[in-house]
Amino acid sequence: MSTSTATERAMPSVLIADDQHTVLEALRMLLKTQGYHAEMVSSPGGLLAALESGEFDVVLLDLNYTLDTTSGQEGLELLSRIQALDENLPLVVMTAWGSMDLAIEAMRRGASDFIQKPWDNQQxxxxxxxxxxxxxxxxxxRRQVELETEQIGELKEIHQHLFPREMPQVPGIDIAADTRAFREVGGDFFHLEKCxxxxxxxxxDVAGKGLPAALLMANLQGTIKPLMALGSAPARTCAKVNGAICDVTVLGKFIALFYAVIDPGARTLTFCNAGHNPALLIREDGSxxxxxxxxxxLGHFPNWEYSEHTVKFDPGDRLLLFTDGIxxxxxxxxxxxxEERLAELTRRHAGxxxxxxxxxIMQSVTAHCCGKFxxxxxxVVLSAR
Structure with a gap:
């Protein structure tokens, strides 16, 4: 692109359409003194050709193309054709003095504003x-909306790869899980791994929304999945993940995590809760x-010493893991x-x-909030068998 062309595009660009040379020249000189780039045409065909080949910030259109006529029909017929080329292009129409009805009709058909002749330069x-x-x-x-829409699409793709596609098959444990994002891309994460x-x-539950939360969640997944595959002890796992998250997170961003390893053979559940909602363990007897x-x-204190705890997980026991949205x-x-409704629902569905x-549970929660999470x-529901 030449320097002169780039300069012209940086200047406000006005397309002026009028069949009187004196009018065009007067407007050109006025706009030139104010730093505008003005392109002039004197016919409907020239106007449409200019719009098809160039980019303009606004069109200044004389509604009376035939000298000394006041019907304005020539200009009115052009409005829809201009809008078909660029529906967002502002159209300022010029009318003869006293032609207020014509100006109103032009506004009704999509003009953005009007100026009456003879005009006032400042107006x-x-x-x-x-x-x-x-x-x-x-x-x-519009560019921001397009960018956000594109970003949301990318985030959705990232988000979809963060959840297990199918539940692992572990003898002695029945597994089910569901997640619903409040917005297009949520901040919740869960994973199950057979070891x-x-x-x-x-x-x-990752603090925040959007791209920062999605990236932090991806970092969590990349760190914790290899440890889960090894069946790493919960306290050690939380400490390692915390260190990794502290290295990449910023002030105010954190992750609340509940992590557990279940051994069906030993009938034990060993867990570490790093600031997450308490998991609910409903015993076979209803307690x-x-x-x-x-x-x-995770993400606030790099040297935090986590503790783990072991409880029995006998046949008939159910473990509920849930985020705040539940x-x-x-x-x-x-x-x-x-939590009490969760526990009571679990007791009522003992078998x-x-x-x-x-x-x-999901049906009951949805009914409770009328579907407005x-x-x-x-x-996540885990049942010992």
Whole structure:
């Protein structure tokens, strides 16, 4: 691109259409003194050809193409053809003095503003500047929407690869899971990994939304999955993941994580809760335990010493892992769904498998909040058999 062409495109660009040479020349000189690039045409065909070959910030169109006529029909017929080429291009029409009805009809057909002849120079400049600023603002907003739409598509692709495509098959454990993003891309994460005859399970809630949260979640997945495949001890796993997250996160960003390793043969569940919602362990006899011990959220304290705890996980016991979108789902009275409802639903479905229990809980939570979740909602159900 030549220097002169680049300079012209950087200047506000106005396309002026009028069949009077004196009018065109007067407007050209006026706009030139104010730093505008003006292109002039004197016929409808010239106007359309210029729009097809060039880029303009605004069109200044005389509605009366035939000298000394006032019908304006020539210009009105052009409006729809101009809009077909660029529906977002501002159109400022010029009418003869006293032709207010014509100006109103032009506005009804899509014109952005009007100027009456003989014109006032300051009014012309003010009108054009206002329309140019509005167009450029709208263009910037459209570009931002396009960028966000593209980014959301990329985030969705990243997000889809963060969840297991199918549940692992571990003898002695029935597994079901579901997740629902509050927005296009959520901040919840869960993963299950078979490690020998044991099962490693993790659920996490990443602070924030959008690209930063998605990248932090991807970092979590990349760090924790190899450790889960080895059946690494929960406290050691949380410490390693915490160190990795502290290296990449910024102030105010963190991850709440619950991680456990279940050994069906030994009938044990060893866990570490790093600032996550307590997991609910519902015993076969209906009693319940909140598994909350472990340590701080990941990403704040690089040298935190995490602790792990072991409980029995006998046949008939069920473990519920869930993020805030489940227990904090609100009804119209702003009442949370709550942990007690989760526990009671689990007791009422004592003989149900993991999938049936998960479906019953998700249906109940959805009904409670009338389908209007206030946060990402993830639920993992593990049943000892």
């Amino acid at each position: 012309v400049l003010h009108t054009l500047q206002r329309q140019i600023e509005r167009r450029r603002k709208n263009q910037a907003e 020998g005859n044991r099962l490693a399970v993790a659920i996490a 319940s335990e909140r598994l909350s011990a472990g340590g701080a959220v 227990n904090e789902a609100c009804n119209h009275a702003e009442e949370d769904f709550g 149900a498998g993991a999938s049936a229990l998960l479906e019953a 206030q946060d990402d909602a993830t639920l």
